[in-house]
Amino acid sequence: MSDTGGHDAGHDHDHTPPPDSSEGLGHYNVMEIAVRELLIDKGILEPGQIRAAVEAMDSRSPEGGAKVVAKAWVDSEFKARLLDDGTAACASLGIEMGPTRLAVVEDTSEVHNVLVCTLCSCYPRMLLGLPPDWYKSREYRSRVVREPRTVLREFGTELPDDVTLRVHDSTAELRYLVLPMRPTGTEGMSESELAALVTRDCMIGVTLPGVPA
């Protein structure tokens, strides 16, 4: 990423984009600006739509997925709908999957699920936001389908030998979300307290939900 220009440094938490006219623009940065301006000139995109789409994406985070998981833990009727048709169940909570379908895969005492996209980086971004860099890395994509137990161990997750590991390879049309097992000792917790235990990584399946102290 060294040739994309360092003009954004320090703007990570700032929602004002830096001006386009900056020295040291990389080739692909220039290409992005040119293509965007041409699409606006042609009336294919309207000014402001890109900004609105960036803001919509920035507003998505693993909290969306955590809300879905916590609801499934406390509401068995919702859980049944979620496992039957994840797309529709999420839509009923106001989370639209867009052009993709969602399949929710449930962890049990016999089966543990892990997600990957070996070919690229497909990810349930409507529920979790953009994927972490490691999810897109050669190392994760290559190895998690070959030696998932070893990979999980690198994430600090040790599973009993008699638990079956299922690795789900996402596609452009079909995204997965792991429904982890509700941790023991959480019987008296509210839905929002439960949601706080559900992390991005446990909805990818590389870790388990936190156990309350």
Next chain:
Amino acid sequence: MEKGRGVHDMGGLEAGPIDRESQHAFEWWEKRVDAMLVLLSGKDRKLITVDELRRGIEELGPGAYENMSYYERWIHSITHALLEKGILSSDELGRKMAEVESRADGSA
């Protein structure tokens, strides 16, 4: 690389340890590339599909695939698809890129 296996098709290959800690902050132009695909592939336009994006990326040779960053591959592929579909011409793209570059130089 195994015969017949594309550079993107890495499931099951040997690879080193996973770097779980590094996370680059997305730059604004990277977010705009992402947003551009969302808009162009969305139901209002349907000008490009995610599969077409992937095909453009998968056709990059091993050298280019490895040397380009994630969103560099995306903008390359989006642009390629727009040219292929005749939505943009290579002439106007070339002129616009030169214009953007000269604007950037002028302010430096």
